[in-house]
Amino acid sequence: MKTIFDLDKMKTLKTDLVRFMMTYKFALDEMNTKIDILKQEFQYIHDYNPIEHVKSRLKSPESILQKMQRKGYDLSLPAIKENIHDIAGIRITCSFISDIYEISNMLQKQKDIKVIECKDYIKDPKGNGYQSLHLILQIPVFMSDREDLVNVEIQIRTIAMDFWASLEHKIYYKYNKEVPSNINEELKEAAESAAELDRKMEKIHKEMKQIKELNKEENLEGLIFNNRHFRFPYDLLTGNQQN
DSSP: OOOOOOHHHHHHHHHHHHHHHHHHHHHHHHHHHHHHHHHHHIIIIISOOOEEEEEEEEOOHHHHHHHHHHHTOOSSHHHHHHHOOOSEEEEEEESSHHHHHHHHHHHHTSTTOEEEEEEETTTSOOTTOOOOEEEEEEEEEEOSSOEEEEEEEEEEEEHHHHHHHHHHHHHHHHTTTOOOHHHHHHHHHHHHHHHHHHHHHHHHHHHHHHHHHHHOOOOTTEEEETTEEEEOOHHHHHTOOOO
C-alpha cells in the first residue's frame, strides 16, 4: 500500500522547519556579537579581559526530535519552542568566579534581553559536584515578515569548572551513564578541590588588583586603541577650545 503525501503540505512543513532553525541560528549570532562587544570593551576600557573562551552550538533537528520523544512531548514546532530551551547554546569560560557574575549581570541588564531562567550551580552545586551558572535568555530576532522571540541557553563557568565538567562528561558516557559509587565520590572530591582552587585564585586576583590600583600611574594625555597610540590635543585636555 503506497502512502500518498500532500506535496504542498510537505513543502510548507519544510519551509517552517528551516525558518524555525534559522531563528535559533540568528539568535546565536546576535548573542555571540553581544558577548564579543563586552569582551572588546573590557580589553579597551578596563585593560582586562574576563572572558577566556566562548563556544556556541546549535542542536540538530534529529537531536531536538529525540529529546522531544524522550520527554513525551508532541512533535510540533510550537511544542518544541515551549519545552526545549537549549536549542541554541553558548558556553563562556572565565578566569575567576567574580567574572562569571559580572558577565551575567551585564547580559541580563541589556534592554532587548529577557531573563527566562537563572540557575546558580556555583552557590548551590549539583549532587555530583557540578558547578556553573546557567541562564535562559530570550532575544528578539527580526525576520523579513515578523519578529520572533528566541531562547538561548548561556552557561558561564571558570576554567577549573569547565575542566572538571569536561572530564566528568567523558567518564559518565564511558560507563554508559552508570558510574560506580566510589568513582562518583572521587568526582565529587575533585569538584571540591577545583572549587577550592577557584577561591584561592580569586583571592590572589583581588590582592593583585588592589596592588595595581595603588601603584597605577595612569597616562591621561593619550590612549592606546587598536594597537595605535593617540595623544590628546592640549586644548581638548584643558577645555580651552576655541570656536
